[in-house]
Amino acid sequence: MDINIVFRIAAVGILVAVLNQVLIRAGREEQAMMTTLAGLVVVLFWVIQYISQLFNTVQTLFQL
Amino acid sequence: MEIIQVVAAGMIGAVLSILLKKHSPEFSLLIGIVTGVLIFMMIADSLKDVLALLKEMADTAGINMAYLSIVMKVIGIAYIAEFGIQLCADAGEKSIASKIELAGKVLIMVISAPVLLALMNMVLHMVA
Numbered sequence: 001m002d003i004n005i006v007f008r009i010a011a012v013g014i015l016v017a018v019l020n021q022v023l024i025r026a027g028r029e030e031q032a033m034m035t036t037l038a039g040l041v042v043v044l045f046w047v048i049q050y051i052s053q054l055f056n057t058v059q060t061l062f063q064l
Numbered sequence: 065m066e067i068i069q070v071v072a073a074g075m076i077g078a079v080l081s082i083l084l085k086k087h088s089p090e091f092s093l094l095i096g097i098v099t100g101v102l103i104f105m106m107i108a109d110s111l112k113d114v115l116a117l118l119k120e121m122a123d124t125a126g127i128n129m130a131y132l133s134i135v136m137k138v139i140g141i142a143y144i145a146e147f148g149i150q151l152c153a154d155a156g157e158k159s160i161a162s163k164i165e166l167a168g169k170v171l172i173m174v175i176s177a178p179v180l181l182a183l184m185n186m187v188l189h190m191v192a
Binding site: 012043044 | 073076080084087088091095098099101102112115137144
């Protein structure tokens with residue numbers, strides 16, 4: 001894989017943090033929490049795929 | 065040179081992780097995980113070459129292949145357990161990390177049981 005996934009996660013993180021602040025200031029705290037959760041779910045989706053790729057590689061390498 | 069790519073990826077990951085740590089610690093942790101996985105993937109091919117070299121050396125030295133495969137499995141378990149432990153420690157969950165460490169130790173003992181039994185048999189043979 002390459003470095004792009006790190007940039008994508010950072011971009012989603014910054015976006016979610018900014019939206020979080022904006023929504024909290026606007027008084028809509030539930031929507032702020034929902035955007036944070038949505039961002040987390042999307043990023044977790046990518047990360048879990050990536051980690052499963054890692055574990056498959058380790059399994060093949062060490063013949064577990 | 066691969067080491068330059070590895071160090072660059074590590075630096076980018078560290079900077080981005082610090083950037084997000086105050087506002088959303090969850091994303092900071094995820095970036096740390098992904099950077100670690102990325103660096104491992106970068107050296108996975110070289111690691112395969114090193115392991116093949118070790119296998120060849122063991123073959124030439126006349127070591128039983130079964131023992132070598134046990135050693136490699138132990139290294140694999142140790143690596144994955146270490147990955148999980150550092151991840152939990154980064155998240156601040158030291159208790160979960162220590163449970164993973166205990167699980168890793170138990171599993172390594174289970175896997176290396178044949179080696180220990182063979183050693184004991186050999187020693188008893190020599191003594192008796």
